[in-house]
Amino acid sequence: MEQIITCINCPVGCRMTVSLNETGEVVSVSGNTCARGEKYAHQECTLPLRMVTAVIPVANSDVPLSVKTAQPVPKKLIFAVMEELKKVQVAAPVALGQVILPDVCGTGVSVIATRPLL
Numbered sequence: 001m002e003q004i005i006t007c008i009n010c011p012v013g014c015r016m017t018v019s020l021n022e023t024g025e026v027v028s029v030s031g032n033t034c035a036r037g038e039k040y041a042h043q044e045c046t047l048p049l050r051m052v053t054a055v056i057p058v059a060n061s062d063v064p065l066s067v068k069t070a071q072p073v074p075k076k077l078i079f080a081v082m083e084e085l086k087k088v089q090v091a092a093p094v095a096l097g098q099v100i101l102p103d104v105c106g107t108g109v110s111v112i113a114t115r116p117l118l
Ligand code: SF4
Pocket: 007, 008, 009, 010, 011, 012, 013, 014, 032, 033, 034, 035, 036, 037, 038
């Protein structure tokens, strides 16, 4: 089986062809211009990861708080992360980078504030 994916590691956006065997293992990658593309192809075709960003309400402020995962999490968990974020109660003040939700969905990754809120 072949998958066509676009590398998102830099603005060049190489279009790559990834060949997978019957068990889903990557057999070959072509179309990448550098090694980062091959690494990305392996990751994307075996365990795709994504940063998750969101905006959540703040109990004592009219201004919502923008948050993101501190590292990428498995793509299949994006909706579960969003559901967890719906349950979070946060109040100002919030510092830039403050952990809002540790170990979201058992990933070991924290959700952090992307801006301070006084
Ligand atoms: S393969 Fe290399 S050059 Fe091509 S988009 Fe990815 S990082 Fe950029």
